[in-house]
Each structure stands twice: as structure tokens, then as C-alpha cells.
Amino acid sequence: xxxxxxxxxxxxxxxxxxxxxxxxxxNSMFDYFLWYKKYPAEGPTFLISISSIKDKxxxxxxxxxxxxxxxxxxLHIVPSQPGDSAVYFCAAISGGSNxxxxxxxxxxxxxxx
Amino acid sequence: NAxxxxxxxxxxxxxxxxxxxxxxxxxxxxxxYWYRQDPGMGLRLIYYSASEGTxxxxxxxxxxxxxxxxxxEFSLRLESAxxxxxxxxxxxxxxxxxxxxxxxxxxxxxxxx
Numbered sequence: 001x002x003x004x005x006x007x008x009x010x011x012x013x014x015x016x017x018x019x020x021x022x023x024x025x026x027n028s029m030f031d032y033f034l035w036y037k038k039y040p041a042e043g044p045t046f047l048i049s050i051s052s053i054k055d056k057x058x059x060x061x062x063x064x065x066x067x068x069x070x071x072x073x074x075l076h077i078v079p080s081q082p083g084d085s086a087v088y089f090c091a092a093i094s095g096g097s098n099x100x101x102x103x104x105x106x107x108x109x110x111x112x113x
Numbered sequence: 114n115a116x117x118x119x120x121x122x123x124x125x126x127x128x129x130x131x132x133x134x135x136x137x138x139x140x141x142x143x144x145x146y147w148y149r150q151d152p153g154m155g156l157r158l159i160y161y162s163a164s165e166g167t168x169x170x171x172x173x174x175x176x177x178x179x180x181x182x183x184x185x186e187f188s189l190r191l192e193s194a195x196x197x198x199x200x201x202x203x204x205x206x207x208x209x210x211x212x213x214x215x216x217x218x219x220x221x222x223x224x225x226x
Binding site: 004006009032034036041042043044045046049051089099100101102103104105106 | 117144146148153154155156157158161163171203205207209210212214215216217218219220
């Protein structure tokens with residue numbers, strides 16, 4: 001049973017436009033959500049997070065939105081740059097689970113010049 | 114500024130051989146984690162150590178053992194490697210606090226023939 005779902009395996013956008021990556025979850029006990037970015041042959045690196053008590057968190061070009069009633073979050077990248085091309089993982093954490101991360105399968109973002 | 118260091122980066126084993134993957138972190142984190150990443154599967158937790166001296170199973174622990182040698186080091190052992198364990202293995206460390214992200218190493222690519 002997949003608790004964190006990223007239903008789009010890939011996304012392609014033009015440089016300068018907005019990239020929107022989506023994530024759905026099923027476990028109501030998740031209290032924190034994170035986005036990680038991964039380049040080939042490297043480990044995932046933390047990008048941005050949001051607490052379940054917030055509905056938006058912004059950091060430069062990156063904004064994460066959380067809709068708790070729909071159990072849905074999204075990552076917006078504006079404007080998109082070619083260096084943003086990577087796999088993006090949505091992850092969720094529950095304090096009651098010893099802070100273990102549950103990951104989605106990832107979305108490959110390609111930003112075309 | 115090493116962060117999380119994994120050795121080796123690559124390894125090829127024959128079925129039935131044993132192997133220990135090493136992980137060390139220099140951020141004084143309490144918790145350490147081992148994940149595996151398979152194509153189309155995202156990252157799945159194998160074992161974790163919430164603090165020095167403790168270890169617990171994650172989502173996919175079968176065929177693996179771990180040792181939390183000290184606060185810095187957390188090793189993953191394959192006693193009798195199987196082709197199904199061909200994967201990329203990531204070690205991570207963190208403070209086990211929801212708003213503090215886990216930090217990942219660059220992975221070990223393991224192939225079992």
C-alpha cells in the first residue's frame with residue numbers, strides 16, 4: 001500500500017515557465033512533508049518542507065502548497081531553469097514513527113532551454 | 114564538509130557472497146538510516162538507528178543486518194547476497210525531528226550476479 005504517491009513519472013517544461021510537481025498521500029498521521037531533489041549518481045538533497053499546520057511555504061523560486069483536506073501537496077518552481085532538471089521526490093514523516101521518511105516514486109523534471 | 118560518506122561507491126558480487134556497506138556522518142546526528150532505491154520504486158527504508166545502541170527494521174529488512182558501531186558509523190551487511198538485492202543503497206543521518214531534514218550520502222551501486 002503506497003502511502004505517498006507521485007503519479008507523474010516525468011514532466012517536461014520550457015525554461016522560464018512554471019514547473020508544478022504533484023504528490024498525494026493517504027496517511028493522516030503524517031505531520032511533515034519534504035521535497036528532495038536528486039541528480040544522477042548523487043544522493044537526494046533536501047529542497048523544501050512544510051508542516052501539516054501550514055498551507056504554504058516559500059523559499060526563493062520554490063513554493064510548496066499543502067491541501068490537507070485533499071491530502072495533496074504540490075511543488076512550484078518559478079521560473080524553471082535547466083539546472084532544475086532532476087528527479088524530485090516527495091516524502092512524508094510522522095513523529096510517531098521515529099521520524100522515518102516515506103518516499104514517493106519520484107518525478108523526473110526536464111527543463112528545456 | 115563531508116556530511117555523509119558511503120563506501121564503496123560501486124561493487125559487484127556473486128550470488129551467495131557477503132558484503133558490508135559502510136556509512137559515516139560528521140554532523141553529530143543521533144539517527145541514521147539505510148535506504149535502497151530500485152527503478153520506479155522510490156527509496157525504501159531497510160533499517161534505521163534512532164540513537165547509538167539501537168536499531169530497528171524498516172519496510173524491507175529481509176536479507177540484511179545492521180550495526181550502529183558508534184554515533185558516527187552505521188553499517189549494512191548482506192550475509193548471502195541475492196540478485197534481488199541489486200540496487201543503489203543510500204545512507205542518511207538526521208536529528209529525528211520533523212522539521213530537520215535527513216542528509217543523504219551519494220550511494221553505493223551494488224550489482225549481484
